[in-house]
Amino acid sequence: MKSIDCRELLRLVEIVSDSKAILIGRSFTIDGFAQRLVRVVTHAHSDHVLGLKDSIMYSNYIVATPATHELLYTLGYIGGANYRRLYEFKKIEMNYYEKREFDDETIILLPTTHILGSAQVLIDTDGYRIGYTSDFKLGDNTVYIKQPDILVIEATYGHPVYRRRFKHDVPDLLIDLINEGFKRYGRVVIYGYHGKLQEVMRIIREKGVEEPFILTKKIYAITQIAEKYGWRIGNYYLSTSREAKEIICSKQKHIFFDHMVKAKYRRIDGSVLNIVLSGHEYNEPVKKIDEYTWLAALSDHADFDELIEYIENSQPRIIVVDGSREGYPHIFAQELRRLGWNAVVLPFKRNG
Numbered sequence: 630m631k632s633i634d635c636r637e638l639l640r641l642v643e644i645v646s647d648s649k650a651i652l653i654g655r656s657f658t659i660d661g662f663a664q665r666l667v668r669v670v671t672h673a674h675s676d677h678v679l680g681l682k683d684s685i686m687y688s689n690y691i692v693a694t695p696a697t698h699e700l701l702y703t704l705g706y707i708g709g710a711n712y713r714r715l716y717e718f719k720k721i722e723m724n725y726y727e728k729r730e731f732d733d734e735t736i737i738l739l740p741t742t743h744i745l746g747s748a749q750v751l752i753d754t755d756g757y758r759i760g761y762t763s764d765f766k767l768g769d770n771t772v773y774i775k776q777p778d779i780l781v782i783e784a785t786y787g788h789p790v791y792r793r794r795f796k797h798d799v800p801d802l803l804i805d806l807i808n809e810g811f812k813r814y815g816r817v818v819i820y821g822y823h824g825k826l827q828e829v830m831r832i833i834r835e836k837g838v839e840e841p842f843i844l845t846k847k848i849y850a851i852t853q854i855a856e857k858y859g860w861r862i863g864n865y866y867l868s869t870s871r872e873a874k875e876i877i878c879s880k881q882k883h884i885f886f887d888h889m890v891k892a893k894y895r896r897i898d899g900s901v902l903n904i905v906l907s908g909h910e911y912n913e914p915v916k917k918i919d920e921y922t923w924l925a926a927l928s929d930h931a932d933f934d935e936l937i938e939y940i941e942n943s944q945p946r947i948i949v950v951d952g953s954r955e956g957y958p959h960i961f962a963q964e965l966r967r968l969g970w971n972a973v974v975l976p977f978k979r980n981g
């Protein structure tokens with residue numbers, strides 16, 4: 630087995646603080662712009678789509694799962710007609726477990742639980758296997774990248790205070806809230822971010838709630854993409870459609886979904902129950918905000934225990950903690966070293 634010293638490590642993996650690009654091997658820049666042959670987008674969240682237009686201009690290939698490509702388009706990340714033409718020409722749709730080779734390096738995208746289309750990345754370069762989890766939480770889809778030479782991992786909740794002991798209770802409590810809202814007002818409004826809203830729709834259906842969903846335009850378009858890729862949602866209508874208007878007029882029980890930015894304009898006049906989906910709640914699974922509004926703690930990210938569980942199942946030789954994005958990379962790396970792992974944060978801390 631080849632040893633990896635510091636110089637070798639930096640030759641294999643670099644993270645750039647300004648662009649947040651994760652550079653692996655010679656060919657790949659992931660989730661940020663750099664002058665590389667291949668730009669990979671792990672998922673369609675804004676902090677992973679950075680510099681995409683520059684990548685469309687510079688890189689020869691734009692790699693993502695088919696669902697992520699559709700979301701990039703629908704969420705407006707591609708830009709105007711000139712960018713779109715180039716992007717259509719350069720985009721590579723990769724299904725999970727499919728292998729591709731670029732300039733003697735291979736890449737595989739692996740499933741994960743985060744948002745629709747999310748992927749982990751496994752790259753083989755010069756005989757080294759290098760994995761990148763990107764954003765994830767443990768769940769049905771998340772596979773462990775087994776025994777990589779280097780594992781690049783996120784650290785959003787990399788601090789031991791972030792443990793959600795109640796995380797498995799949230800779906801049932803959410804359903805209780807919805808049923809309470811139906812009973813009192815006949816109407817529930819759920820606020821959240823794109824992607825998470827569709828995850829909640831899926832949970833609600835899995836729990837047997839079959840009442841209609843009414844969706845604003847962009848949420849409707851993303852829900853159609855989710856269904857196309859196998860998520861079972863059903864019985865949903867565009868808010869401007871005749872069906873939606875009939876449901877509202879006839880006072881039929883329903884759930885209205887809206888984007889998080891609209892939550893501050895929510896109705897607190899006794900006509901609806903509002904549920905706001907928050908990833909940042911650690912004390913209680915659901916929390917009352919006012920007489921008509923509840924916060925539900927539904928996160929897209931691994932908590933501290935899940936990050937450690939991933940590492941234990943993965944058994945990487947070296948761990949690189951992504952220090953370019955939000956979270957607690959330095960505390961997480963310190964905890965990992967305390968547990969006996971070989972862990973560093975990239976980019977290295979600047980002096981001053």
Ligand SMILES: [Zn+2]
Binds near residue numbers: 929
């Ligand atoms: Zn994300």
